[in-house]
Amino acid sequence: MNALADEATRLLQSAARDAREAAHVLSVAPRPQKDAALLAAAAALRARIAEVLEANAQDLAAATGLTPAFRDRLALTPARVEAMAKGIEEVAALPDPVGRVLAEWTRPNGLVMRRVAQPIGVVGMIYESRPNVTADAGALCLKAGSAVILRGGSESLRSALAIHACMAQGLREAGLPDACVSVAPTADRGFVAAMLRAAGLIDLIVPRGGKGLVTRVMEEARVPVLAHAEGLCHSYVHAAADHAMARSLVANAKMRRTGVCGATETLLIDAAIAPALLPAIVADLRALGCDFRADERARAVCPDLPAATEEDFRTEWLDAILSVKVVEGVDDALDHIRRYGSEHTEAIVTQDEAAARRFLDRLGSAVGMWNASTQFCDGGEFGFGAEIGIATGRLHARGPVGLEQLCTYRYQVLGTGQTRP
């Protein structure tokens, strides 16, 4: 066991050192070179699709005793490989986030201060057995000028290695080091533990997966982490909501896709509007197949709703279930969100601008929305083109993490011989 752990640590340290050297080259690579690598990787994925599907078939054959949902996430099809290739091409088409001048000002002594976007360095990506993340995260980090070490679920290792071979081919064709994008060379879980301890070797860890995975990474990591452990999102229907808009927004926020982190899990509705509006919202959602967990006041309006426990309001359902609570205005809604929420995304539905302002200004969450569906919390919908994840921590980046958020900055100070008095 110790020998295994030592071996995993040795493998990680070796991979991280190679990644650091590669990151040094990649950090100053011009945009055309990075884009050439991405386009060549997409072409390689298409050309080597048989290889990729064969590796995936082996993964699927070896993965016994898994749930159908798990197998579905693991499985590749020609259409899914094509989607990966297209995704890589879309990243190539995005603007280069590196080198942007974020701010510039001149001091009274003539010094010009310039804040410039810069790659983070070496990123460690830890995810479950979703082969497409190998391509998505590899492409985003490459474009952002950072090397990435990808560690997907062990059940998908053959698929990840086959997809990685295409990325590596793209890198080589563009004259960039292979180690810009690397896949963990072992399925040993000690490798993940070694990544989490690799302060100084890895600059940022991005975990992507279920709450268990992300929470474990957050608790154990000695390296900065960008992530969200859960998306317990709220839609709050204020007394001054437009009824039709509220019905349409809640239905979309809950039921468009129930398994995404931006899906609404709890409906808060003002007491003043609940009798007139809640029955219609419930009917809309029921027609879409949604079940409910409602507090006493909501059940006073809709007596056939199942009763909610305290724990239900702490539950990220990720399913066709909605917790429902009647509240007494904006501050009461904010109190509930503060106590039960996950600082991910919350929406207010109202025609009252002052109420919306108060809600948005006092909300601590990464994303607050006014008259919009919480399901818009997504890098693509924000206009970032693609995202590597969504962050709910307080530092560096919050909300969707796209190319800009995958960068850090440095200062360039331009003088003419100034000395400090």
Place this chain on the structure above:
Amino acid sequence: MNALADEATRLLQSAARDAREAAHVLSVAPRPQKDAALLAAAAALRARIAEVLEANAQDLAAATGLTPAFRDRLALTPARVEAMAKGIEEVAALPDPVGRVLAEWTRPNGLVMRRVAQPIGVVGMIYESRPNVTADAGALCLKAGSAVILRGGSESLRSALAIHACMAQGLREAGLPDACVSVAPTADRGFVAAMLRAAGLIDLIVPRGGKGLVTRVMEEARVPVLAHAEGLCHSYVHAAADHAMARSLVANAKMRRTGVCGATETLLIDAAIAPALLPAIVADLRALGCDFRADERARAVCPDLPAATEEDFRTEWLDAILSVKVVEGVDDALDHIRRYGSEHTEAIVTQDEAAARRFLDRLGSAVGMWNASTQFCDGGEFGFGAEIGIATGRLHARGPVGLEQLCTYRYQVLGTGQTRP
């Protein structure tokens, strides 16, 4: 011992919960209220100066066996108390960093996306026995809308509590909760350990002090940290440097103050210019009392310089000693900085713009300077008004950490009923 550690943890958790409640109030406090608290705190410091000096005298009396430098840092004088009061007033005069719209754009579906500056929440400040940090850090966090828990060196606890009493008086007079600024209620070192483990209770740790303190915090913290462990800064004199400018910049960068983190510790000088320029630089610095550690090639030019060991180039002298190395151009200088530097601040001296560009674009450090003294790496000199520290990590903030860097952001998404397709 375990009972003591448990008690320290209990005290920290209680302080952190109070700080979280206070942060909630402070995060939405309007600027005039925050400024009123700061101005009242400065007035209280002046009014209660006798109390503060008496507490400091008790700290000094209890602190036996300390070095003169340590006692000097610990000691307060009327002038130093006045400087603290003035510093707090200067923070009050700075713009409010909270609520600034950092970016705003509209999506094709009409959603308006707005990125808004927001307080971080609860900050933990860990520092050595410098009473002024209590006032400086307390004022900066307050203005930035975050609650702060201050844990200074145990030798300065009475001074810190006396200064804190003035800050608390200012908060009360402005109608803000006392717990916006709190001082660790115990000198027990277990309190620091509890702060470092307080993920979820404390959002950011800022350590300020020597390399030992900062390194320990970085290694043990489970909470994000903004800091620099050392400032091993380089000044690089390029072949195309103006001789007079190079002499003046190197003398300032090394000798203006040798104990600050932005002081140059290593001089890199191009082989092409060393014979003509290095003797003059050495003579200038010698006249200011500087000693040297030089590599073989530098000693070939100036034979009376003491020989450097490999370790000397890894040493942050914080003293009147300069490591000297002859290099072969920009890339060689960058290689040395990459291998031996601390990613803090490095300068190039040259009249060749292409060389300067190459140096600045390929430098990974938080701050790169062209024809300016490395001692300009300071929040005040950057125009930030004041700084809580300097960061050399890769995430969130790099270089001087002022009010803007003490903030995070959130998104406000303004819709008109959009649902996601």
